[in-house]
Amino acid sequence: MAEPSSSLSSSKDELIQLIKRLGTFLALKMSNLFSISLQKLDPRSVGAIAGLAVAIIFTYRLMRSPATPPRRQPKRQAPTTSTSATSAQSSSTLMPSGVCSSSEDSRAQNVVDEFFQPVKPTLGQIVRQKLSEGRKVTCRLLGVILEESSPEELQIKATVKSSVLDVLLEITKFCDLYLMERVIDDESEKNVLLALENAGIFTSGGLVKDKVLFCSTENGRTSFVRQLEPDWHIDTNPEIVSQLAEYFEQLISKRQCHGITVKQNGEFGKGVFAETDFEEEQLILKDQMLLGAQHSSNKIDCLVCSYCFQFIGSIEQQIGRKLYLKRLGVSPHSGCQNDSSDEDEDEDEHFVQNHHNSENGASSSSIGTVPLPKMAVESLMNGEMSLPYSEKFPLPSVVSCPGRCEEPFYCSKSCAEADWESFHSLLCPGEKTKSQSREALLKFIQHANETNDIFLLAAKAISFTILRYRKLKASLVTEHEKSTVPSTLGTSNLSLLLDAWKPISIGHKRRWWDCVSLPDDIDASDEAAFRMQMRELAFTSLQLLKEAIFDKECEPLFSLEIYGHIIGMFELNNLDLVVASPVEDYFIYIDDLPNPQKKEAENITRPYLDALGEDYSVCCEGTAFYPLQSCMNHSCCPNAKAFKREEDRDGQATIIAVRPVCKREEINISYIDEDLPFEERQALLADYGFRCRCPRCLEEEP
Numbered sequence: 001m002a003e004p005s006s007s008l009s010s011s012k013d014e015l016i017q018l019i020k021r022l023g024t025f026l027a028l029k030m031s032n033l034f035s036i037s038l039q040k041l042d043p044r045s046v047g048a049i050a051g052l053a054v055a056i057i058f059t060y061r062l063m064r065s066p067a068t069p070p071r072r073q074p075k076r077q078a079p080t081t082s083t084s085a086t087s088a089q090s091s092s093t094l095m096p097s098g099v100c101s102s103s104e105d106s107r108a109q110n111v112v113d114e115f116f117q118p119v120k121p122t123l124g125q126i127v128r129q130k131l132s133e134g135r136k137v138t139c140r141l142l143g144v145i146l147e148e149s150s151p152e153e154l155q156i157k158a159t160v161k162s163s164v165l166d167v168l169l170e171i172t173k174f175c176d177l178y179l180m181e182r183v184i185d186d187e188s189e190k191n192v193l194l195a196l197e198n199a200g201i202f203t204s205g206g207l208v209k210d211k212v213l214f215c216s217t218e219n220g221r222t223s224f225v226r227q228l229e230p231d232w233h234i235d236t237n238p239e240i241v242s243q244l245a246e247y248f249e250q251l252i253s254k255r256q257c258h259g260i261t262v263k264q265n266g267e268f269g270k271g272v273f274a275e276t277d278f279e280e281e282q283l284i285l286k287d288q289m290l291l292g293a294q295h296s297s298n299k300i301d302c303l304v305c306s307y308c309f310q311f312i313g314s315i316e317q318q319i320g321r322k323l324y325l326k327r328l329g330v331s332p333h334s335g336c337q338n339d340s341s342d343e344d345e346d347e348d349e350h351f352v353q354n355h356h357n358s359e360n361g362a363s364s365s366s367i368g369t370v371p372l373p374k375m376a377v378e379s380l381m382n383g384e385m386s387l388p389y390s391e392k393f394p395l396p397s398v399v400s401c402p403g404r405c406e407e408p409f410y411c412s413k414s415c416a417e418a419d420w421e422s423f424h425s426l427l428c429p430g431e432k433t434k435s436q437s438r439e440a441l442l443k444f445i446q447h448a449n450e451t452n453d454i455f456l457l458a459a460k461a462i463s464f465t466i467l468r469y470r471k472l473k474a475s476l477v478t479e480h481e482k483s484t485v486p487s488t489l490g491t492s493n494l495s496l497l498l499d500a501w502k503p504i505s506i507g508h509k510r511r512w513w514d515c516v517s518l519p520d521d522i523d524a525s526d527e528a529a530f531r532m533q534m535r536e537l538a539f540t541s542l543q544l545l546k547e548a549i550f551d552k553e554c555e556p557l558f559s560l561e562i563y564g565h566i567i568g569m570f571e572l573n574n575l576d577l578v579v580a581s582p583v584e585d586y587f588i589y590i591d592d593l594p595n596p597q598k599k600e601a602e603n604i605t606r607p608y609l610d611a612l613g614e615d616y617s618v619c620c621e622g623t624a625f626y627p628l629q630s631c632m633n634h635s636c637c638p639n640a641k642a643f644k645r646e647e648d649r650d651g652q653a654t655i656i657a658v659r660p661v662c663k664r665e666e667i668n669i670s671y672i673d674e675d676l677p678f679e680e681r682q683a684l685l686a687d688y689g690f691r692c693r694c695p696r697c698l699e700e701e702p
């Protein structure tokens with residue numbers, strides 16, 4: 001074994017100093033790294049590893065997900081999202097994709113490496129081991145890759161540390177590496193790029209210039225990291241690491257749920273942990289959704305506020321509207337209508353007949369729907385007719401869209417304004433829209449309704465980010481106008497966009513077409529072609545959206561990569577949005593009345609109940625992304641569940657303890673029906689990209 005060189009001893013001194021300054025955990029981590037390098041590597045490599053070790057001290061393990069999730073058939077049990085769109089499933093048009101990703105190449109390389117395991121591990125193997133097979137790494141430049149330690153120095157020159165070059169090149173071989181730094185001016189950017197170029201990082205290593213990112217603030221770096229979601233981030237500034245946790249602290253304090261915290265769970269990314277003890281059935285968290293949408297097909301059944309998702313109007317309006325739309329034959333997908341005017345006379349006949357039946361105590365509600373005459377339906381809709389005891393179930397009155405489009409309705413002016421400000425102003429096909437083309441918008445909406453309504457939620461995510469970006473920019477302009485400090489405007493558009501994207505960046509993501517579960521009717525041999533079709537479907541949807549709301553300053557948002565990751569985030573994180581219907585409560589109330597009130601009330605309500613048929617009261621159904629709940633990991637023996645109580649009548653997610661939870665315990669929910677047998681559970685969880693190793697699974701594993 002070669003002797004340590006002098007550069008090695010100075011690196012060793014540097015490490016000893018750092019070990020003294022830092023806590024036991026970090027010291028252990030670093031000394032492990034160092035001891036391997038001392039024993040197995042030649043001096044040059046030892047110097048390189050030691051150089052990187054200085055940086056790794058402040059690494060932050062981020063959002064780690066398994067590199068190659070095992071994929072199985074079938075499926076998630078209750079896909080809250082998207083998944084596969086019907087129009088894209090026809091096997092006759094399936095084409096093999098023939099695509100081989102760079103990550104597949106590097107995986108192949110890994111296998112080869114492992115097969116021919118040399119006696120001494122190579123530098124590549126050690127780096128890989130240290131990064132625990134992480135596939136994406138972000139790293140700051142100052143003090144880690146570069147000799148310089150301040151942005152001011154970069155204005156004059158930039159010098160790549162020779163001691164880290166080998167490790168850096170090694171990382172670029174199997175990881176997606178992004179380098180980032182705060183710079184003061186364009187000259188600094190040029191100096192950095194030149195230094196990296198001269199060091200051969202763009203030629204010998206796999207790095208491209210686009211992956212060297214510059215921002216004008218320290219916060220910008222945090223935003224980059226959030227956006228890129230690396231497995232590892234390497235930094236010299238411990239504040240950056242703590243900033244990454246700050247967002248969740250703010251959310252927790254806003255929701256006034258002080259009993260929890262979000263931190264790395266040490267195995268599979270973020271997790272939610274108890275900060276206090278919880279009793280069985282105690283509320284752990286009420287999480288306000290970040291993005292949510294009612295399913296298109298559910299809009300006929302329930303009229304809800306498009307922002308908070310509570311039922312609106314009145315019991316009469318809920319029933320009348322549903323019967324009215326049913327009469328018109330409105331299809332949730334096409335919005336098409338059948339002319340039913342000729343049938344009115346027949347229906348009057350039915351109504352009389354049915355009314356008699358109900359007076360005789362006969363019920364047809366379980367047999368099928370019995371249509372009502374037009375007038376009876378319309379008088380319910382327009383408030384002329386009121387149902388007995390409906391005043392016991394008051395609902396907020398309906399507020400229309402401020403942009404004067406036909407569709408979203410709200411429970412209050414404040415919800416209407418909040419929706420307008422956050423999402424809808426860009427997506428409104430009404431006359432006051434802020435989109436660039438109402439026609440294009442209508443085409444996008446129609447395409448989503450005909451294929452997959454998850455695209456409507458993805459559009460919300462993009463609109464949300466653009467509108468946030470514009471607000472952030474406007475507030476910067478206002479600040480600049482007030483102050484005499486030189487403006488940083490113009491140099492920081494990307495960092496501003498990343499700030500706007502921050503709330504969405506935190507969700508665990510994979511590309512939709514890579515993680516969407518394979519539908520039952522698609523043969524495993526057609527999987528590649530199916531995934532290709534999903535990608536193409538997303539591409540078409542994105543083009544339509546682009547025509548409607550494209551914004552040059554937010555161009556990165558309109559890439560297929562981002563669009564795919566947004567939808568993939570819904571796939572892996574979303575909860576079903578469920579709000580119970582007050583119509584059900586109403587009919588139960590009538591049924592529970594004592595006689596003779598019950599009989600009198602039923603004489604009026606029975607025809608409506610019969611006309612509604614079996615699905616007389618349907619919940620509001622949709623899908624939503626919840627920022628805190630989405631950090632909860634899965635267990636087949638969970639200590640919590642997402643559960644709507646009687647009083648939870650809006651779109652918030654409610655997480656309840658299912659057994660006593662102790663302080664510092666991780667809060668787990670089950671993503672699937674945990675009563676299923678072991679193999680079925682694992683098959684369903686494969687769609688989330690992991691194999692469960694909770695205590696129950698370990699015990700039940702054959």
Ligand SMILES: C[S@@+](CC[C@H](N)C(=O)[O-])C[C@H]1O[C@@H](n2cnc3c(N)ncnc32)[C@H](O)[C@@H]1O
Nearest residue numbers: 063065268269270508630631632633634688690
């Ligand atoms: C809803 S997210 C949970 C939060 C996630 N850990 C993060 O960092 O954002 C779901 C993802 O977390 C990971 N995950 C959750 N529970 C897990 C478990 N029991 N074992 C392994 N990975 C898990 C999987 O990658 C899954 O797709």
